[in-house]
């Protein structure tokens with residue numbers, strides 16, 4: 001029991017300690033983060049989310065008989081998102097705790113539909129290389145075979161002809177993204193929809209990040225390709241509320257074209273002496289707080305609020321794109337949404353991100369892959385709050401680039417690889433500064449990202465699993 005606290009500590013002290021632990025970490029609401037943060041800058045919304053969460057935080061979504069209002073909130077949130085995705089009466093779905101859970105359910109429905117149609121082979125899911133790894137995870141968990149489809153790096157979109165060639169008797173599901181996370185490009189969902197209809201397979205549109213921003217960008221006059229249920233072949237869509245829905249983390253919706261398809265995800269277990277277990281999602285007991293906060297966000301912002309926020313995102317993005325081009329940086333893919341990825345000649349993206357972090361800006365490194373032919377890029381997800389911070393960001397970027405000198409990492413890399421060969425991953429991770437009790441430094445990240453870029457993906461995946469296995 002050496003690590004188990006005795007208890008009875010003063011609540012104030014406990015809170016002070018928590019604040020102390022996180023001191024110096026980036027503040028998601030601060031307007032200086034460009035990944036995993038979706039910030040409106042609206043203090044009224046922030047308070048509303050907290051209070052809505054608090055009202056429902058100790059009620060469980062497991063028991064919607066005891067708490068009928070939970071069912072009502074879920075129904076209203078699902079209907080609102082379905083209508084945003086141009087779904088008619090027949091479109092339905094469920095609230096989940098995140099994009100990964102929504103995607104897992106869509107993949108599971110496709111597997112059950114495949115089996116229900118009498119097919120007995122190993123079901124396949126066709127994935128653009130830009131699809132979120134949650135699909136690969138779902139395929140691995142659920143026993144589907146992933147079939148990867150190439151992506152055009154100029155447009156950032158999946159090669160539709162290649163997808164067509166990969167469709168066969170065992171195809172259960174085709175995946176398209178609106179937009180994809182790495183480049184912010186929207187796949188040709190119309191093209192994929194035609195293929196899905198012709199070959200009678202299901203098509204999932206991953207609008208996890210785009211669902212709450214693309215429709216509004218389109219209404220502001222941006223050219224956004226069709227991606228919703230308006231396209232006949234689209235059979236399911238995932239939309240995260242904890243991204244551009246501006247709700248709290250732990251909130252997403254998965255939609256299905258019909259109840260017949262959704263039914264594959266309802267799990268009922270009554271062969272035990274306990275309560276009848278009835279689930280529409282993967283998780284069972286979970287706080288209804290994030291559902292209530294999602295409902296609150298949708299009702300507070302509404303169409304007008306989301307449109308206004310999209311306008312801020314658009315202004316920030318226009319400034320950013322112009323600024324990056326001015327600095328001679330290259331935008332990768334077609335940034336049709338609220339994500340911009342860039343690279344540059346003689347730019348080491350990890351070092352640039354470290355130097356920008358010193359100035360308080362957080363950009364996300366996408367290390368790229370020599371094997372898969374993806375360039376290293378920096379990813380920026382734009383939030384409404386960036387409208388007011390973009391000028392300052394570009395000024396700091398310009399200054400940082402002026403002093404930028406890509407480091408020579410070859411010798412250090414050779415050293416790490418030789419340790420792997422002689423003494424295995426454990427020692428190599430130590431050499432990279434990864435130990436159970438340590439914080440991973442920027443200098444280690446320079447090497448780690450370079451290894452991710454240079455090594456074959458299966459080795460990278462094994463090495464990163466080894467690394468995380470010793471962290472906790």
Ligand SMILES: *Cc1c(COP(=O)(O)O)cnc(C)c1O
Pocket residue numbers: 098099100101132134177179180181206207208209240252
């Ligand atoms: C965020 C995201 C996901 C996964 O969602 P989580 O909420 O992190 O589980 C899937 N697809 C896309 C395009 C995303 O942006």
